[in-house]
Every structure is written in structure tokens, then in C-alpha cells.
Amino acid sequence: xxxxxxxxxxxxxxxxxxxxxxxxxxxxxxxxxxxxxxxxxxxxxxxxxxxxxxxxxxxxxxxxxxxxxxxxxxxxxxxxxxxxxxxxxxxxxxxxxxxxxxxxxxxxxxxxxxxxxxxxxxxxxxxxxxxxxxxxxxxxxxxxxxxxxxxxxxxxxxxxxxxxxxxxxxxxxxxxxxxxxxxxxxxxxxxxxxxxxxxxxxxxxxxxxxx
Amino acid sequence: xxxxxxxxxxxxxxxxxxxxxxxxxxxxxxxxxxxxxxxxxxxxxxxxxxxxxxxxxxxxxxxxxxxxxxxxxxxxxxxxxxxxxxxxxxxxxxxxxxxxxxxxxxxxxxxxx
Numbered sequence: 001x002x003x004x005x006x007x008x009x010x011x012x013x014x015x016x017x018x019x020x021x022x023x024x025x026x027x028x029x030x031x032x033x034x035x036x037x038x039x040x041x042x043x044x045x046x047x048x049x050x051x052x053x054x055x056x057x058x059x060x061x062x063x064x065x066x067x068x069x070x071x072x073x074x075x076x077x078x079x080x081x082x083x084x085x086x087x088x089x090x091x092x093x094x095x096x097x098x099x100x101x102x103x104x105x106x107x108x109x110x111x112x113x114x115x116x117x118x119x120x121x122x123x124x125x126x127x128x129x130x131x132x133x134x135x136x137x138x139x140x141x142x143x144x145x146x147x148x149x150x151x152x153x154x155x156x157x158x159x160x161x162x163x164x165x166x167x168x169x170x171x172x173x174x175x176x177x178x179x180x181x182x183x184x185x186x187x188x189x190x191x192x193x194x195x196x197x198x199x200x201x202x203x204x205x206x207x208x209x210x211x
Numbered sequence: 212x213x214x215x216x217x218x219x220x221x222x223x224x225x226x227x228x229x230x231x232x233x234x235x236x237x238x239x240x241x242x243x244x245x246x247x248x249x250x251x252x253x254x255x256x257x258x259x260x261x262x263x264x265x266x267x268x269x270x271x272x273x274x275x276x277x278x279x280x281x282x283x284x285x286x287x288x289x290x291x292x293x294x295x296x297x298x299x300x301x302x303x304x305x306x307x308x309x310x311x312x313x314x315x316x317x318x319x320x321x322x323x324x
Contacts, residue, residue, distance in 0.1 A: 011216050020290030027219055186215055
């Protein structure tokens, strides 16, 4: 079975192991997901599967999406979230097939992507943990970035210089998270550590790339 | 969403005897030394409880050989084998941190009758 799922972050908790040690975990509702479409190199130029997750009332779904889901045999349980995952060409998922939490088991490592909580336009102290200036002893500057470069040479600001700007609300992937617990009847996966995004946010779960 | 979180948390919560701040309790903890396992008792006054559900912890303070000693136990930890309530205390605070500054007779807690 392909190890890829769409999930929903439910929140954080903790789990005691047999020795009484505490593991902080993020609880994720993982799947069940339905394969809506399979993309192939011959037809689309790349290979991937399109998965659907969650439920949405039929009246809230556009006709275009309804028609697309119909091809996979979905008439009423329309997905809330549709997402595509790149997979190898030899993947054996046919449209209409289901993937659930049983694709993973305790002890696996996963990569989890989600959209970070947005923090808005932030200064360098919050955004990049710059130290800022002294508030006392005649400080003179407080939360400013300070110097952003040198002098006549190079006479420009280097690319990638850390400056104030939008913080958060971007996709982030956390790699190599340990799966601590899987409950197939509740469609729950518990992974060690934190996961990007708010409670109720959508995340995509993949088998770890670097393990 | 909340129901599943409750389920995950309550699955791990065992039966905990009722005890309050100011009570004198004996906490029996399992100690693992290599292969063997033994039970150690720690008796003292509960000076704080914090957190909710599976994350709840309580702080027990005792004075041993003239030195104050505090231990924080996760209330639902499998290492906490048993909690015995020895004496009910009568207190007017949720956190008895003031006891840390007191020595001898002043560090007592009234008994609830």
C-alpha cells in the first residue's frame, strides 16, 4: 500500500511508554482517503495520485468537482480536501481505492507538511530571533535590525538578507517524525513532536524520505 | 474532533484517589534499576496540582533531615503505583508555596475534621 495520506491536526497530547516516560505527541486524524484520479506519464506528463479527504455537503460542491468525483465513483460523500501526491509510476492505486491509517504503523518515520500559523508582518526580533538593542544604559535602538551590510564594497545588500516581512502562513514540512501510535478504528495517527498549522488544519503525511 | 482527543487522553487515565491541596499523601513509585523493579514511598504534603487530564501533575513536599524536598509526579504516570491519603488538610490556597519559606511548626497544615 502507498504510504501517503491527507490528515487533519486535532491537537497535542502525551503518551506514557511502558517505562513511564512521557512522549509529547500530535494527534492527527489521518484519512480515510479516496483515490480520485491517477496521473500517468503518458497522459499527464508525470505520475501522481489525487486523494480526497473529509466530507462536504453536496450542495456546497461545485458541479465541476462533483463531476470529477463521479469518475472515482463518489456520488454523495464528497471530499472536503483534494490534494495530489507524486508517486512512482508503478503504484497500484486505482480511482475509488481507499487508504486509511493502517498504511502506517507504530515505529515508522513520516514527513508531515502543513501550512504554518500566520503571524503577519513581523520585525526581525520575532521573525529571525535577532537580539535587538539594549533598553537601558542609553541603548539608542531597541528592535531594529541594525546594519544590513558593509560599505563601498560591495555597495549593495546581499540577497537573502534577513529583514522584516511576512512570517508564517507558508507551507512547511517536518521530516522524520516518529509514529508513536496508530488507531485504525478511529483513523488516528499520533506522531512524536509538533506539526505545522493550527488545530483543525490540513496536513499531508508521507513516508519519511530520508530514513 | 474534541471527542477523539478526549478518548486518547482518557484511555490512559487510571483511577486516581481523590486528594486535595494540603493533604498529606504517600506516593508509591516504581523504580526500575536495570532488571529489577522496586517500590519507593514518598510521604509529604501536596502543595500544588497543575494541568488537566492526562497532563496533570502534583507536587509533594517533605522535610527530610532538615532539608526541604519536593517531587513533581505526573498524576497518570504508570510509575506512580499508588497514592495513599494519610491526612486531610484544611487550607485556603490552591498553591501552598508559602510553606517553602517556613520552618518547623510554622510549616504545618491544619487538619480538616
